[in-house]
Amino acid sequence: MIIEVNYMDITKYEVLLKVVDRGGLSQSAEDLGYTRSALSKMIASMEKEIGFPLVKRTRKGIVLNEEGERVVPLIRELLKVNTILEEEYLMIRGMSQGKLRIGSFPTMAYLLMPDILKGFNEIHPGIQIEVVEEHSLHQLETWLKQGIIDVALFSRESYHEFDWIPFMEEPYVALIPKACTLAEKEVISVEEMFDHKLILFKTQEGYDQDMMKFQEITAGTKEADYNTNSIYLVQKMVAYDNCVSIIPLSVAEDTAKWFPVEFRKLNTEVKRTIGFAVKHKENVSLTLREFLRYVKKARQMYIGK
Structure with missing residues (x-):
């Protein structure tokens, strides 16, 4: 036959x-x-x-x-190989084109991606980029494993086995209303935060490993009054409903620019590492390789700010 x-x-x-x-x-x-x-x-x-x-x-x-x-899954691999081949043709002909799909948490896309995309586009104007925002870390991980996105921008978890390009490390801080009594302090204890009307960031999958560390400090005896997966709700609730929150420093700094809030150090330091994850660095398209190279360069500029 x-x-x-x-x-x-x-x-x-x-x-x-x-x-x-x-x-x-x-x-x-x-x-x-x-x-x-x-x-x-x-x-x-x-x-x-x-x-x-x-x-x-x-x-x-x-x-x-x-x-x-x-x-x-085989079709996705075939298209990846085809992309690599097409880009090789373009590089041989002296052209710079390609496509890149980036998955990211909304806050990270808002705070970090504009400068990165602007700088990368100045060097590679022919490359088309799509940024897909997603609150769920599990969803971003799944998309990355399946090849739906080429690279993901999120905080590193201990169980991750992706190849990793670190971008920044930052602590969590206390976000408080300007009129809050806690504003009189330079350093606020985690226990004090739980004694106030606390709103924490939580996805449908639960708290991430960083938020769990704050929960462990209270030995599970205290809980947040509100949980949400919307940073916008956190900002509004702290600014106008006398809530307090624990959020990353970069988010707190940006929030303080637009809302009547302040931020303070916490007595317990918990940090998160932000970076770009790829499935395998040695098996990426030329477009992604150039992007990761630029990310490393941009990281040095970001640290130097």
């Missing part, structure tokens, strides 16, 4: 991944500049060529079926 293999064009693979990552045709069509029917036909054509379906339609949108779950 002879099996004929048809090698479809890369575009169909890219369309499939976009639809799966987005979970539907409407947003994918808008992102790619196609009509919904065009995308649907491309996926149907690809499934016909390979001889079996890869996706199924559910109430939540378009998702991979069992066969798709087996095939899509």
Whole structure:
């Protein structure tokens, strides 16, 4: 029995991944500049060529079926290799083009990415960059492992096995209203923070390892009055509802520029390390390699500020 293999064009693979990552045709069509029917036909054509379906339609949108779950990781690897090959062609011809997808916590994207993107674009204006914001660390980790994003900007956790490019280290501080009695102190104890109306940052997955350290100080005898995954709510609650919070120094400094709040050192020092994570540094595209090289340069400039 002879099996004929048809090698479809890369575009169909890219369309499939976009639809799966987005979970539907409407947003994918808008992102790619196609009509919904065009995308649907491309996926149907690809499934016909390979001889079996890869996706199924559910109430939540378009998702991979069992066969798709087996095939899509290989498709992602194929597209990565294709990207590396295309970039090599471009470099040989003396051109600088490419695409890069960065996942990040919203606060880090807001505070760090503008200067990094501006500087990188001045050197490599032909490279297209997409920044995807996500509150969930687990989601960012999953996207990075699956190749949905090329690099992730987040705080390092002890269990991480990603290749890591550190960018900055900073302590957590007490964020308090200007009129708060705690403002009279230069250093505030963690226990005192829990004695006030405390709001802490917490995702749907729970507290991260840094927040857990503050919880351990009280031996679990005290809890925050409010928990949220929105830094904007933290800022407003501290500024206008007499709450207090424990947040990273860079976020506190920015908050103090726009709201009637102050920040103080804590009697217990807990730091977080911010950086860029990649799946494997030795197996990245030229575009990502250039970006990571620039990040290392930008880090020195950031430290020197």
